[in-house]
Amino acid sequence: xxxxxDNPHEIDVSSIELDLTLNRFEQDLFTCKSPQxxxxxxxxxxxxxxxYTRDIMPLIPEFRNPSEEDRAVEFYKYITNIDVDSLxxxxxxxxxxxxxxxxxxxxxxxxxxxxxxxxxxDSLVTFVATFKYGSIYIQDYDMFAVGLDMYMGRDxxxxxxxxxxxxxxxxxxxxxxQYIVPNAAKSFLxxxxxxxxxxxxxxxxxxxxxxxYCMDRLLPNTPDSLKIGYAKGMIEWSEANEANIWGYLIExxxxxxxxxxxxxxxxxxDGPFTAPFGNESPPKxxxxxxxxxxxxxxxxxxxxxxxxxxxxxDHQAIFKESGxxx
Numbered sequence: 001x002x003x004x005x006d007n008p009h010e011i012d013v014s015s016i017e018l019d020l021t022l023n024r025f026e027q028d029l030f031t032c033k034s035p036q037x038x039x040x041x042x043x044x045x046x047x048x049x050x051x052y053t054r055d056i057m058p059l060i061p062e063f064r065n066p067s068e069e070d071r072a073v074e075f076y077k078y079i080t081n082i083d084v085d086s087l088x089x090x091x092x093x094x095x096x097x098x099x100x101x102x103x104x105x106x107x108x109x110x111x112x113x114x115x116x117x118x119x120x121x122d123s124l125v126t127f128v129a130t131f132k133y134g135s136i137y138i139q140d141y142d143m144f145a146v147g148l149d150m151y152m153g154r155d156x157x158x159x160x161x162x163x164x165x166x167x168x169x170x171x172x173x174x175x176x177x178q179y180i181v182p183n184a185a186k187s188f189l190x191x192x193x194x195x196x197x198x199x200x201x202x203x204x205x206x207x208x209x210x211x212x213y214c215m216d217r218l219l220p221n222t223p224d225s226l227k228i229g230y231a232k233g234m235i236e237w238s239e240a241n242e243a244n245i246w247g248y249l250i251e252x253x254x255x256x257x258x259x260x261x262x263x264x265x266x267x268x269x270d271g272p273f274t275a276p277f278g279n280e281s282p283p284k285x286x287x288x289x290x291x292x293x294x295x296x297x298x299x300x301x302x303x304x305x306x307x308x309x310x311x312x313x314d315h316q317a318i319f320k321e322s323g324x325x326x
Contacts, residue, residue, distance in 0.1 A: 009220035013110035018122055020106040022098060025052065026128040026148065030079050030088045035072035038079075042068075047141050048125045056129050056136070056147075087158065088128050091148040095177075098126060104181045105144060111218045112188060115306050121188070131162060134175075135183035139191050144184050151177045170272040170283070174229050182226045185218050186211065193310055201263040201286065202255045206315035208268065209290030213298060217306055228291070229270075234282035242292070242326040245277065245285055255319075297322035 025041075025048055032038045042049040053059075059074040060066040066074075078084055095101070102124060109121040123143040134150030137143070152159070152175060159172045189211050198204040215227040225235050238245070249255055257263050266276055267286030274285035282288065297318050298304060312318060 007220050009217050011111070011114060011220075013107065013114055016110045016113055018106065018110050018113055018120060020102055020109055020122055020124045020144075022102045022124045022126070023048075024098070025125050026088055026091065029075070030085065030128070032076065032079065035069065035076045038072040038075050039068055045125070047138065047143065048127075048145065051136075051138060051145070052127060052129070056127070056132055084128075084130060087130065087149055091128050091152065094152060095126070095148055101146070101177070101180055105146075105184055108181055108185055108218060109144075111220075112185075115217060116192065119188075119192075131167070134179070135187045137184070137187040137191050144187075146180055146184065150175055151180055153177070168272075170231075171270070173231055178226055179229075182215065182219060182222060185215055189214050189218075196313070198260070198315070199258055200255070200316070201249075201257045201267065202290075202319050203315040204260075204263065204268055205286050205290030206293055206318050207290065208284075208287035209292070209294035210310060212287065212291040213294040213309070214306060216295070228284065228288060230282050237280065238282055238285070238288050241277070241281070245289060246326050248276065249289070292326070293319055293322050293324045296324040 023045065025045060028041055028044065029038065032041070045052075053071050053075065054062065057075075057078075059078060060070055079088070105124055113120055119142055121137075121142045121144060123141065125143065125145045126148055127145060128149045129147050131147075131149055133145075133147045135147070136145040138145060154173050154175055156175070159167065159175060162172075193207070193210060193214075195207065198207055212227055215222070219227065223235075224230075225232070228235075230238075254263065254267075263286065267274060268284055271283045273279050273281045274283055277285055294309070298309065300321070300323060
């Protein structure tokens with residue numbers, strides 16, 4: 001049921017009975033006084049304990065076949081490291097009880113349930129993992145996990161100390177709390193719509209456009225800039241230059257380019273800008289174009305459901321039927 005405002009994607013989800021249970025794994029972990037207490041966390045976190053110790057933070061390589069005792073000893077060393085403990089305390093101070101974010105993520109979960117009723121995401125875990133992951137969707141258990149240390153703010157004093165090869169400035173610009181909910185939505189959507197082997201530029205563009213259009217539906221009140229990860233002014237630049245972007249793609253016969261390394265590198269990879277369009281352009285211009293194509297398609301065929309859109313694997317047909325031409 002749509003609500004009474006100008007946003008066609010905003011719906012009334014208040015009747016959906018869903019309440020995210022929040023567990024603060026980082027608080028339980030960093031207050032442990034011994035390796036034995038760490039091992040006991042497995043009782044409270046039967047799913048996330050293994051995800052954290054084996055996947056997010058594998059302090060001991062799995063090929064060594066470590067015992068649970070070995071893992072717990074290494075994690076006790078980890079949490080008692082003065083720098084790591086300081087990071088935990090700073091994150092705790094910043095995020096407090098996390099209730100406002102829990103409520104926003106709960107609304108996201110209701111939207112997900114509305115469109116995908118087979119997914120009732122009712123569990124939320126927070127953690128600190130020294131800049132490994134910001135958002136994880138654990139599909140087998142319909143659980144969101146949020147790495148608090150990835151949202152400390154672009155001016156957080158530790159971020160400039162990280163290896164710029166993995167944490168370039170353009171990426172740090174997005175280490176803001178406003179990205180917690182959009183990143184959670186994206187982690188779910190990339191699971192729901194796995195990346196296939198796309199043959200052409202337009203196939204890749206429509207795939208990314210599907211993801212971003214789904215975010216339109218799941219996050220109707222979220223700015224477009226947060227959905228795609230653009231800094232201030234980049235959406236406006238894209239809109240002002242939409243015809244020029246499209247003209248460049250047509251003129252250079254790039255829509256059906258099959259050189260994947262070429263089109264992914266130039267138009268879809270993250271970065272400070274999209275190289276063919278100059279240093280003032282936003283990154284990932286190919287994804288932005290795909291977003292506009294899918295929006296045009298769904299506006300032209302409003303009777304189509306989100307599931308029908310995701311189920312249509314003929315991305316070139318979606319492009320042609322959209323009639324997109326800025």
